[in-house]
Amino acid sequence: MKSLHLKIDRTMSYLIKERVMRDKSDQGDDSVTLADLVLAYEKNLSVKKEGRIEEPASFETRMENVEVAGYHFPADNLTEVWLNIFEKLDAKDKITFSKTCGEWHDWVASKRTSFLFSEVLPVVALTSNLPVKELLNCRTICKSWSRDFNLLYAAHPSHFRLESVIGALENKIWEFNTTDYRMARFKRESYNSVLKNFCFNKYDK
Amino acid sequence: MALVRVISSDGAAFLVSQRLAKRSGKLKTEIETFRKSSDNSEAQPEIRIVTIRAEILRLVLQWLQQHQNDPVLPANQNEQDGRGDAEMGQSQWDRDFLAPMDLGIVMELILAANHLEVKGLLDITCKLVESKITGRTVDEIRTAFKLKSDFKGNEEEQTRLENRWCVEN
Structure with missing residues (x-):
C-alpha cells in the first residue's frame, strides 16, 4: 500500500499539470497562471486527505502534452x-x-546546506570541539537539525554506559539535578525515540 | 615522475603526481592496492572517486598541492579530546582559499576531505563550519545555513525547555 502511495505521489505533479491545462483548454484559454497551479495543488492535497486515490493513466502522454504546450513552472x-x-x-x-x-x-x-547537514554533522562533531550548549542550541534551528542532533547523541559512544550512569546517579538522590544525570537521561530518551522511529519505519515497510 | 589518474564522479580526470596523491590516505591505499594487483609496475594507476564531483575534487587537489611540503598529520592526532589542529595549521593561504566559498561548497569539501582522508583540509573546513555555529544566535545560524524554522505550534518552545532541562544545574 505504501509503495502504491509513493508511485502516485511521483506522478502527482504531472497529474496536477495535466488537470490544470485540460481544464483551461476546455474553457478556450491556453494560458496557465501560478494561481491556477496553487489551487490545483491544494485541491490535490484535500483529495489525499479524504483518502480518494486517482489511478494514473498513461504517463508518457502527459509528458508530451506538457512539453508541447511550452509549459513553464518558475x-x-x-x-x-x-x-x-x-x-x-x-x-x-x-x-x-x-x-x-x-x-x-x-x-x-x-538547498545544499540543508541537504548535506545530516552527513556533515557527525564529521564536524568528531573533528571540532563544539560545546554541549552550542550543540543543544542547534536543536532549535529546524526539525531536521533537531532530529540529526538527537541521532548524534543517541549514537555517541558514551551512550553505551548510560544505563550504568543513570543507575549510579539514581541511587544518590541528592545528585538528581546534576548536569551528568540530566544529559544521561536526555541521551537515553533521544535514543529510545530514535529506536522507536526506526522500528516503526522498518515494520511499516 | 610517476603519475596517477584521479577521476571524479562526473567523469573529469585529473592527472597528478603519485607523491601528491599519496598525501591523501584513501588515494595512497588505492595506489598501493593497484601496485599489488598489477603485473606491470610502469602502468599508470587510475582511481575513480564515485562520491566526489569534479569541482570539489579540483579544490581538494589544489589544497593538497599548496600543502605538499607540509608534514603529514596522523589521522588520530588529538583523538582524546576530539579536537583538530585547525588553528595551528591554518595559514593565510587557507583563509584566502576558503573565504570566497559558499557554505554548501565547504560542506561538500568536508565530506570529500573525510572520504579522501585529508586531515589538514578536514580540520580547517570543520573549523569554518564550527565558527558559523559557535557564539551565534538561532536566527544567525538560520541565515548562515539558509534555513527556515519549520516548527509548528509550541514545538520550538518544547525543544528549548528540553535544552534548559539538560544544561541547568
Whole structure:
C-alpha cells in the first residue's frame, strides 16, 4: 500500500499539470497562471486527505502534452510545491533536475546546506570541539537539525554506559539535578525515540 | 615522475603526481592496492572517486598541492579530546582559499576531505563550519545555513525547555 502511495505521489505533479491545462483548454484559454497551479495543488492535497486515490493513466502522454504546450513552472514563486516534488526524486533524478536549467540549478544549490547537514554533522562533531550548549542550541534551528542532533547523541559512544550512569546517579538522590544525570537521561530518551522511529519505519515497510 | 589518474564522479580526470596523491590516505591505499594487483609496475594507476564531483575534487587537489611540503598529520592526532589542529595549521593561504566559498561548497569539501582522508583540509573546513555555529544566535545560524524554522505550534518552545532541562544545574 505504501509503495502504491509513493508511485502516485511521483506522478502527482504531472497529474496536477495535466488537470490544470485540460481544464483551461476546455474553457478556450491556453494560458496557465501560478494561481491556477496553487489551487490545483491544494485541491490535490484535500483529495489525499479524504483518502480518494486517482489511478494514473498513461504517463508518457502527459509528458508530451506538457512539453508541447511550452509549459513553464518558475521555481522561485512556488517553493513548497517544488520542495515536495524534489524530496520524492531519487539521487539520479535530483542531479538531472539540477542540470535542467540555470534557475533550477541555483534553486537546488541554495538547498545544499540543508541537504548535506545530516552527513556533515557527525564529521564536524568528531573533528571540532563544539560545546554541549552550542550543540543543544542547534536543536532549535529546524526539525531536521533537531532530529540529526538527537541521532548524534543517541549514537555517541558514551551512550553505551548510560544505563550504568543513570543507575549510579539514581541511587544518590541528592545528585538528581546534576548536569551528568540530566544529559544521561536526555541521551537515553533521544535514543529510545530514535529506536522507536526506526522500528516503526522498518515494520511499516 | 610517476603519475596517477584521479577521476571524479562526473567523469573529469585529473592527472597528478603519485607523491601528491599519496598525501591523501584513501588515494595512497588505492595506489598501493593497484601496485599489488598489477603485473606491470610502469602502468599508470587510475582511481575513480564515485562520491566526489569534479569541482570539489579540483579544490581538494589544489589544497593538497599548496600543502605538499607540509608534514603529514596522523589521522588520530588529538583523538582524546576530539579536537583538530585547525588553528595551528591554518595559514593565510587557507583563509584566502576558503573565504570566497559558499557554505554548501565547504560542506561538500568536508565530506570529500573525510572520504579522501585529508586531515589538514578536514580540520580547517570543520573549523569554518564550527565558527558559523559557535557564539551565534538561532536566527544567525538560520541565515548562515539558509534555513527556515519549520516548527509548528509550541514545538520550538518544547525543544528549548528540553535544552534548559539538560544544561541547568
